[in-house]
Amino acid sequence: MTSAATHPDHHRISPVFLGLVAVMALSGWGVWAGWADVTGVAVFFFVVSGWIVSLCLHEYAHARSALGAGDVSVGAKGYLTLNPLHYTHAMLSIVLPVIFVILGGIGLPGGAVYIERGRIAGRWRHSVISAAGPLTNALFAAVLTAPFWLDAMRDVPVAFRSALAFLALLQVTAALLNLLPVPGLDGFGIIEPWLSPRARQQAEPFAPFGLLIVFGCLWIPQVNEVFWDFVDGLLRGMNVSDFDTFVGLEYFRFWEGEPQNVLLP
Template sequence: MTTAITRRERRISPVFLGLFAIMVVSAWAVWTEYSASPGFAVFLFVVSGWVVSLCLHEYAHARTALHGGDLSIGAKGYLTLNPLKYTHVALSIVLPVVFVIMGGIGLPGGAVFIERHRIQGRWKHSLISAAGPLTNVLFAAALTAPFWLDATDRVPELFRFALAFLALLQVTAAILNFLPVPGLDGYGVIEPWLSHRVRRQVEPYAPFGLLGVFGILWIPEVNEAFFGAIDAVMRALGVSEWDTYWGQEFFRFWQGEPDIAGFRP
């Protein structure tokens, strides 16, 4: 099936390579504390790592769709990992980054146009929708490896904080995306198994699904339960609230470098 995809359509974009290079260099700066502003280095690492994860999220959707039968994916440029090729760059990249900067929450992106009529089989449709958030799950597992492997004593403290905060964003995005709400990937997983009548009734509300979720999160009880679930996942991965808190504090470098010494037990 992939033989119809040309080498050019599979070639990794220089835009993505540039983003990945920024992530690597900023990770080195955080690890070595080479930068005069540790917070700015953390900011660059987290933002670039977050955008890289968004690109991988969309790539996972596209690649799974390709193997499911949608050969148009290659011509759209989705296999190049270039975020500028997405249907809605603002929704997939810009808005999630703004939410991270403003509130430290991993907003789900999502704007690869898949020609679903080319794909046969309900399981394939479900897997295409699940592939994106599963990428966030794998990214979170990789980022937290030093924690659940009990190897944090080998990782510089500042880098540990940065890893924890970036992992928190991945967990938030995965949980939000897996919610069975129209417009989110979780609904895409179950949609093929719903009746045609139910899908037709739900379809008009899909563009407002995420807005509805954020509206519901304003309810104190729901907000507490949601972030309690995120905390539970982070604790299961071995990441403490101390690590995620200071990761976010250093990330907000524009507020000044945090004085962590005054808070040590």
């Protein structure tokens, strides 16, 4: 008997997601090959498509964890297909985070999947579902930085190296920011099951604005400095230098002019 949890169409990877992966692969090859006069454009498409792919994986992790915990509704909603068009709020899930990347060079997470929490018993399960998303970003960052900490980047083209570093930076910032205990973010979702009903009720009105609150706080110079010092320290621990991420951002913003005659230190 086929159920909502086992229906093959609910688990089949979407052509939309596969298309995003293809764009990422093609633009990544273009960055590596150094397409004349359009390297910055290729970096832009590589980073944006890679960022959207990571958002899809982030939301899939939430949905897959929820399915394992008892919420079979995530299958019928299309969350297990990795199709960003099935997410409940495309603006918050895809468009707004991409705009944040373009404007600020920062990976702010977006809320996307609705979990039917009433189907899930146990506070630990609820916490694990919330933690699954940012942990996916952390894993993606580890994969992207592996060539750096394995010392395998010596002969890699500068543009590709810096694009990979910038995409890794976005994953690190997304993981860190999403783990903040702010209503509406996954960090709050991790601790919410352990709070009193009164505390959860008081926090609920702030949930729709959590993402904007975090973004606003990052405009405070002192907060911004502490945050980026911490991010840069983490990346340096993975052998990704500030120079790598800076050049990646410069390539990404191709409309401002690509960096010229870049030499790695």
